Amino acid sequence: xxxxxxxxxxxxxxxxxxxxxxxxxxxxxxxxxxxxxxxxxxxxxxxxxxxxxxxxxxxxxxxxxxxxxxxxxxxxxxxxxxxxxxxxxxxxxxxxxxxxxxxxxxxxxxxx
Amino acid sequence: xxxxxxxxxxxxxxxxxxxxxxxxxxxxxxxxxxxxxxxxxxxxxxxxxxxxxxxxxxxxxxxxxxxxxxxxxxxxxxxxxxxxxxxxxxxxxxxxxxxxxxxxxxxxxxxxxx
Numbered sequence: 001x002x003x004x005x006x007x008x009x010x011x012x013x014x015x016x017x018x019x020x021x022x023x024x025x026x027x028x029x030x031x032x033x034x035x036x037x038x039x040x041x042x043x044x045x046x047x048x049x050x051x052x053x054x055x056x057x058x059x060x061x062x063x064x065x066x067x068x069x070x071x072x073x074x075x076x077x078x079x080x081x082x083x084x085x086x087x088x089x090x091x092x093x094x095x096x097x098x099x100x101x102x103x104x105x106x107x108x109x110x111x112x
Numbered sequence: 113x114x115x116x117x118x119x120x121x122x123x124x125x126x127x128x129x130x131x132x133x134x135x136x137x138x139x140x141x142x143x144x145x146x147x148x149x150x151x152x153x154x155x156x157x158x159x160x161x162x163x164x165x166x167x168x169x170x171x172x173x174x175x176x177x178x179x180x181x182x183x184x185x186x187x188x189x190x191x192x193x194x195x196x197x198x199x200x201x202x203x204x205x206x207x208x209x210x211x212x213x214x215x216x217x218x219x220x221x222x223x224x225x226x
Contacts, residue, residue, distance in 0.1 A: 043217030093213045098168040102154030
């Protein structure tokens with residue numbers, strides 16, 4: 001069962017513009033959400049996270065928004081840079097559950 | 113500070129064979145999780161090891177087994193390989209107990225079953 005969904009396989013944006021990556025989840029027990037970035041031939045790298053007690057977390061150019069009622073979260077990257085081009089995975093976990101669930105990923109391409 | 117390392121990088125096996133993949137966690141980490149990432153999919157949780165014991169297991173058959181050593185390194189064993197086991201196998205480490213579940217991933221082992 002696909003408890004975490006990233007419905008956009010790919011996204012292309014112009015350098016300097018905002019990138020918005022979306023993620024939906026179905027399990028209401030999830031209380032912690034993470035975004036990972038993956039370059040080819042490398043493992044996923046942790047980017048930013050948010051607890052369910054918050055609705056926004058910001059770290060430099062990266063902001064994650066959580067809408068619990070809609071079971072939706074999004075990652076905003078602004079301004080986008082060519083080096084941000086990678087596959088972005090959304091992940092979710094429930095308290096005291098080590099089974100972290102990942103979406104299928106969104107490939108972001110930032111064009112110069 | 114060494115990150116998560118995995119070996120080998122690539123592996124080709126035949127159906128029915130057995131394979132062992134290895135992982136060394138990030139320095140200071142004591143918990144190791146294994147994931148299978150099929151092409152075009154996100155990583156899928158196989159199991160997690162802590163204090164040399166399997167702490168939790170995902171929806172994978174008993175053909176998948178693991179081990180954690182006293183130095184926190186870990187092995188993933190897959191018996192009776194099937195074509196469908198072809199995937200990227202990722203190891204992730206973390207420090208338990210921790211307030212947040214961030215995990216640090218290795219580069220993965222690409223397993224091809226022919």
